[in-house]
Amino acid sequence: MMRYLIIDDEHIAHKIIMEYCDMLPHMKLEKNCYSALEALEYLNSHQVDLIFLDINMPKLKGFDFLKTLSSPPKVIVTTAYSEFALEGYELNVQDYLLKPFSFERFLKAVNKVTDTEGINTNNSISEGNDTSxxxxxxxxxxxxxxxxxxxxLFIEAAGNYTKIVSKDETITLREKISDILNSLPVKDFLQVHKSFAIATKYIKRIDGNRIFIENYTIPIGKLYKTNVNKLLS
Structure with a gap:
């Protein structure tokens, strides 16, 4: 479970973030803080995995608050001020959401956090970069x-759609294969054809220009043969 904290002086911002998080079963609200000082007091005795942080708040600004934390959790900045984006990235924030933001954009930011932390089946945050x-x-x-x-198991491009084939099901998305690959751990997936990317852990056999994964046969494209050769070396 991803435990999160909202720090924003606007009630509507809390409402929007909470509504978005309610659509994601692994998100758990720990506290609503309406100032950075209130958040500091809370974090002195509590831990969270993620902070949604506004920048422009009275008394103590968002980035000034962030600089006071010796071991800050993951941070997604939510603000109406785009000019502070560079400073945010220098403070290692995970993403920078410019208000008003859509659920799709919000989801992309949250996925960045889960990509670095990992969410396990026991509803807790796993350590390191374990993607299992x-x-x-x-x-x-x-x-x-x-x-x-x-x-x-693998991903297959099909026209304007991409299929994700897993051990449990096959789903079809209206997404580019490149966009889906960008959402997945680089070290675990390898593009072997313009229309195919595979999970390397499930390779059963490589025979010529074909890869066998369970009951599936995946072609190896000429331009991607080098990728496979690096895997074998």
Whole structure:
């Protein structure tokens, strides 16, 4: 479970973030803070995994607050001021959401956090970069579907759509294969053809220009042969 804290002096901002987080089953609100000073007091005796942080607040600004934390949790900045983005990235924030932001953009930011932390099946944050239990949300038509990364066998581009084939199911998304790959751990997936990317852990056999994964046969494209050769070396 991803425990989060909202720090913003505007009530509407809290409402929007809470509504978005309620759509994601792994998110748990710990506290609503309406000033950075209130958040400092809370964090003195509590821990959270993620902070949604506004910049322009009275008494103590968002980035000044962040600089006071010796071991800050992950931070997603939510603000109406785009000119402070560079300073935010220098403070290692995970993402910078410019108000008003859509749920799709919000989801992308949250996925960045879960990509670095990993969410396990016991509803707690796993340590390091273990992707065996990481879950990620993808948009499917007007809904969002959650997939456990560890179960994905391969990805296949099909026209304007991309299929994600896992051990449990096959889903079809209106996304580019490149965009989906950008959402997945680089070290675990390898593009072997312009239309195929595979989970290397599930390779059963490589025979000529073909890769066998369970009952599937995946072609190796000429331009991607080097990728496979590096895997074998």
């Amino acid at each position: 239990s990481k879950r990620i949300f993808f948009r499917q038509n007007k809904s969002y579907i959650q997939i456990e990364v560890n179960t994905i």
